[in-house]
Amino acid sequence: MRKILLSLSMLGALTACGDQESLSIVQPTSNDETTQPVANVRLDSLSNPQQTALQPGQPLQLDYTIHSTLLETQHVGVTFMAIAQDKVAQLDSEVEPQGYNLGTHYVPQLSDGEHTFTAELMLPNEDMPSGDYLIAAYVDSAQSIENEADLSDNRSRNVDQGDLTTYAQISIDSTYYHDFVMDTLVVGDGFAMFPDKGKREITSQGAPEHKRSDIIGHLMPANLVTWSAMPKSPPH
Known part of the structure; x- marks a missing residue:
């Protein structure tokens, strides 16, 4: 009887040790993972x-x-x-x-x-x-x-x-439409044109639009039609 009790107590001790070892191996997972910001x-x-x-x-x-x-x-x-x-x-x-x-x-x-x-x-x-x-x-x-x-x-x-x-x-x-038209432009002495600061688009469909420049010097326009709003003419 004593042998049986001793065997049972040893088996219980081994089982407890096995449980402790298994618990020590398991690593708890964290749900606090954060997403890193990206550009x-x-x-x-x-x-x-x-x-x-x-x-x-x-x-x-x-x-x-x-x-x-x-x-x-x-x-x-x-x-x-x-x-x-x-x-x-x-x-x-x-x-x-x-x-x-x-x-x-x-x-x-x-x-x-x-x-x-x-x-x-x-x-x-x-x-x-x-x-x-x-x-x-x-x-x-x-x-x-x-x-x-x-x-x-x-x-x-x-x-x-x-x-x-x-x-x-x-x-x-x-x-109505705006009929600003420049018929003739005479370039004066000392005239130069440089790109306005700012990066330009690297691609374009057809001719580029609204690309500005810095103007150094002066222009002498001739036969210049002024800006006005006029009704559209009926198609001929």
Whole structure:
């Protein structure tokens, strides 16, 4: 009987030791793992211009807000396009949507956090059908930022959900147009032209638009037609 009890007590001791050893091997898992932030820039909002009823050839200003994380990139281009509301879906489905280039605004320096900028743009002086338009924006259209986390939030989005936060709304009246025409330009002595500061887009569809330069010297225009708004002539 004593042998049986001794054997049972030894077996219990071994079992306890085995349990302790198994417990010491098991490592507890932690659910407190954190996601490391990665570099990204996001278009947060686009405000309507102060004047929303516009004509082809008119300048406009609008404010936009972007949010940047872990970026110190310089001269980031933000491209703007006006597109008719009934064609806005082309921004997602078409390589070349049927919109109108309004120009590019350059952010001199990106830094962490939320920042608001004012873009000075211009509607093209061409035959734009009258109607309601949306202005869309694309941050870093030249893709100068490397290894960005998410490119889908660089641009205007979610219009299919009725969310116009990243769009500006305008209406175009093509009854009148601006007929600023320069017939002759005589270049004076001491004239030079240098690129305006700011990084240029590395690609372009056709001729570049709204590329500014610094002018050193003077111009002597002749036979200059002044800026005015005139009704369109009926087609001949």
